Structures are given as C-alpha cells and as structure tokens.
Amino acid sequence: MFSDYSLAELGSIFIMQGFAGLILFSVFVLMALGLAIIFGQMGVINMAHGEFMILGAYVTYFTSQLFLHYIPSLFGIYFFIAMILAFFASGALGMAVEWLMIRRLYKRPLDTLLATWGLSLILQQVYRSVFGPREVGVELPNWMMGSLPVTEVVEVQINGLFVMGLTIAITIAVALLMYKSAWGKQVRAVVQNRVMAGAVGINTEKIDRYTFGLGCGIAGVAGSAFTMIGSTGPTSGQLYIVDTFLVVVFGGAQSLLGTIASAFTISQAQSTMEFFLSGSMAKVLTLLGVVIILMLRPQGLFVIKVRR
C-alpha cells in the first residue's frame, strides 16, 4: 500500500495524518482525563460522561450566540468565558448526580454502569427536547481561523493548534491539582484506603462529591474545546464513550500518565491507518488491537502498585 507514493509524499502524509491524529488525541485526552479521575480514582463507571461533555459544548454554543448578538466587540475572547461556564455547569450537574445517585452505589460498580447509562439516555432526550435534534456549530473568532503553512504541502489549522495547547494546559493543571495540592493528596488517600482516610479526619463524602464534580467539569471543558473542531448534537457524546473507556482502561486505570500515553497510541494508530484503509476498518483494527492487548495485559500499560 506504500508503493504508490514517493518518499517525500509519504513523509507529508504521515505528518498530516499525524497532525489529524494529534487533534483526535487532544479530544481523547480531554475526555479521558475526566474519566480517569472518575473511573480510575473513584471506580465509578460513568456512562453519562459523554453527555456531561455535550453539556459543556451546548454552554459554549450559547455563550458564543450571546456574545455575537449582545457584545460583538468582545467576540474574540468569548471562548475563555464559555470554557469557565462549561466547567461550572458540568461540574455542578456532576455534583448533583453524585449526591442523588452515585453515592448510594459506590460498592456496586456494575450498577453504577446501568444507572449512569439511564442518566445518559435521559440527558440525551433533554438535549433533544431543549436544543432540538439538529447539530449546532459555533462560529470561530477570526484569529482562530485559517492555517499555518509549515512546508509547501503541509499545513496545520490554527483551531487544531489551539485545542492542543488547551489540552496541554488542562493536563498540567489536573496533574498539579492531583499530585501537588493538599486536596489532591486527600483524594488519593481516599481512593487508596477509604476507611483509614476517614480515620485521619478527611471528610470522605465531601471529597467524593468534589472529585466527581471535578471529573465532570473537565468533561465540560472537553466539550467546550470540542466545539472548536466539530459540531454538537444530542447524541454526539455517545460516539466517544466507548473509545474513551478503552483509552482509560488501556492506559492503566489509575495512572494519568498512562491515560495520556494510551490516548496518544490509539489516536495516532487510528488516524494513520485511516489514510490507507477505509475509516471503518481503521477503527475496527484499532479497537481490536486495544482489546487484544488488554486481554494479554489486563492491568493496562501503566500500573500503580498499591498494597491492599
């Protein structure tokens, strides 16, 4: 399949597909970060994660409309405000869900799966009734449009670069929060030994609620970033949920570094193969590869050793 292209062309193809893969990688990382916190740290299978993301996307869409109609002079920076709003909207919904539903189910992980699936169905229908079944897209501010030429044949889109930069910033922020702050220490303590953490005076219920809220909030930001590169519909979230779970499991459920590494592997494999095979076969082969590797190495790529 390589013989039809010259060496230089092959190089450009790999760079272009690699860049497309990096955008996919950014979306995966943003979605998987929230899930890695909720699933990896708390052990809750949140099937509604995609819907929290879509909530963020809708919030972004409405903020953009608001700016467009009422304060067009500030349209260039609406995205940053939308992102903050998306974080708090999804996070608040997440905390409400935790309080109403999840906290009763911590000991029954498979049941959280069913309950959150039900929640995702309800949220999808809410979106459909409130925002309509059609997909919506935001208008990008001027500075985000266009592309940067790198060589004669290779160009990279500015909105893609922006999403990547955003991904890196959010990843660093999450890593600092989880591994350097006092709050992150409490979260990890609760995850590793709930009873003991409670015994030394950590309010485990409160930590649970905020952790879940944080995970959902990051999903909201992911949705916000998602609007930069694609349109949003009521069921867009469901398209990514299985991939995201595979990313988290493949990386080793409790390791943030593993999540990033596996998101990178999966997205690059998929986008490179997409050029040479049909899109559906690329996806099948990627997912199948991940499943087979998981069968051989069920604990994922990176494992944290915890004494139990």
Added chain:
Amino acid sequence: MSKASGRTFFLRPQDIIGIVVLAFILVVVLPLTLDNFRLQFVGKYLTYAFVALGLVLCWGYAGILSLGQGVFFGLGGYCMAMFLKLEASSPANTKIQTTPGIPDFMDWNQITELPWFWEPFKSFGFTTVAVVLVPAFFALVLGYAMFKRRVGGVYFAIITQALAAIMTILIIGQQGYTGGINGITDLRTLHGWDIRTDSAKTILYFVCVALLIACILLAFYVKSSKLGRILVAMRDKEDRVRFSGYDVSSFKIFVFCLAASLSAIGGAMFTLQVGFMSPSFVGIVPSIEMVIYTAVGGRLSILGAIYGTLVVNWAKTSFSESFPELWLFGLGGLFIAVVLIFPNGIAGLWQTYIAPHLGPLFGGVAKRKATPPAPPSPGTAPAAAE
C-alpha cells in the same frame, strides 16, 4: 441428584407452577386475546427473552456482566439470515443480476462470487449447528482469554461493550459481505415454506415458545445442579471457591458460552419471525437494553427475566407509538429505578409483597421457607485483576 427435600427431578414445586403458568399465558391466553399483528410483536419480544435468560445465568448467578450479548444475538441471527438469503437468491430469482445466484447486495457491491464463509450456509443442518456453535466458539475464545487472566467485573463489561462496537462497525463497513447497515433483508422461504404469511408466523410463534420453554428448563437444570451452586459461590466469594480447589475460570467460561448460545438461538428465531437481520440489533445500545430486560425482571429469577422482557418491550412499543419523545425518559428512569429502588426487579417485588399473601391459598407451597434466602447485594462482582 439433589438431596434437598421436596424436589421432584430438578424443579421445586413453585418452579413447576411458575413454568406452567408462563406456558399457559404464552400458549393459550396471548394467542386467544391478541390479534395476529400483536402476537407477532410478542413473538419478537420472546426472542429477546432468550438473551435475558442467558443473562440471568451469566450475570445474576455468576456475576459476569456482559454488555455484548447483542453480538451473540446478531451472530445467531446472521447465521440464520445467511441461510435464508441464499435460499431466496436462487439463480431463478436473481436472473436479472450481473451474477445470478448470489445475494442481491453482493451484486450491488460488484462482488461476483459467493465468499467462502457463505458457502456452508447452503445447508440447513450446518446452519442450525452454526447458530448454536459459532457464538459459543466466539464466547469460548473471549472467555478463555479473559477469565484465565482473571479479568472480570467492570473490565469485562467494558471490553464486551467495545466488542459490540467493533462488530457493528465491521458489519456496516463490509457492506458487500454482510449487507451493511440495512442488514440482510428480503428473506422468503425456509425449505420452500413461505415464512412471510400470517399462518407461518403463527406457527413460528409457537415454535419460539416451545424452544423458550425448553431453554427455561435447561436454565433451571443448570441452576439447581452442583454447577449452579458453584456459580453462586463464585459470584459471592471467588477466592474461597478457588482455594477450595475449583477451577473458577472454567466455570465462568462455560456459563458465558451457554449464555452466548441461548442469545444466538433467540437471534435465529428473530430472523425467522421478523424476516430480516441488521446491525441495529448487534451494537452497544441494543446490548445494554437487553441487560435492562433482565434487570427489570429480576436478575436472580429465570422466569422473572421472561416477564421483564415482555413488560419492557410492551412498554417500549406502546410508548413509542403514542409519545415517542417520552420513551427515552422512561427507559432511562427504568435503568436508574431498577438499580436504586428495586434491585431484584419484578421477581423481587413479587417475592417480597405478593408471594407471602399467596402462600395461604396454596398450602403446599406455603410450607416451604416463606422467605427465600436474601439475595446478596447484586453487583458484588469480583474485582478485576488485582
């Protein structure tokens, strides 16, 4: 085989009553009260009941939640559909095609020769065996790879769900070999017997009921056997069973394969009754819906799962007819309610609220233990590989 008192063969008296009542409803009451159109709906729901039955054994008793049962349902259904499609595409029927004698969708996709894996499905004997064995083999490979490495619980659920996604993408992508998103349609005859007529559909309904009752008996047999008890023991304390010298993974593989075969029988009956098979019965969404049938019926109750399937599907049909937008709220609410409010489903409600009052009416049954042993908190599946 069982020393427990009061048992005839492997069924307890109340099980026999339950099966007889179910059979009476399905064979006598429903055909007499429903018109043909509605009865065909019930026949379709009953094919899902096979899947629910498999899930009771696999999830309720053994604690293995598979979110990929749609794959097995689909495999069974596709096996049957391939046979029927080949019969429908005889050279006489397809003489207007570029290549007569192959299914129409292959012709549309410029395929000129029947693919090798379609060849054996010209034989009905092979097809019936394949319906049961192909999914079982698939489950065997999957189960062997996963359970031998002690992957279970949540991880197993996610991986089976990914498989359901893969299977759907594959079927849709390989349009020339599988019929793509439309599936395999326009099925006509089974050995020259037209399956599209009303009378044929009624006969197929009764065949389906008979098969279902047979599968229910099989499920009861498995449940009451020593194997069934090991499954329950494994679900509740896997390590203790392992330390007692049992090979835990083999039992899990067996029950997973059994559930796969049951689902596949349902799939084959679905194809026969409805007259087509498509990827929309394979993917993530139908697979997880099948889990909810079992959960609503009661994940620990064989008969409950059948009623659960009927009730959920009946609700789905009647809601979708009148208030389509409400159905997703209803289904979503059902998922949440069945987890938070009545984890043992209809069967649990029956045992708690109705059965104790029925006891005095049927003296014989009442003497048995009034309260069945409290089912352990569901979903305490063994943790994944540690």
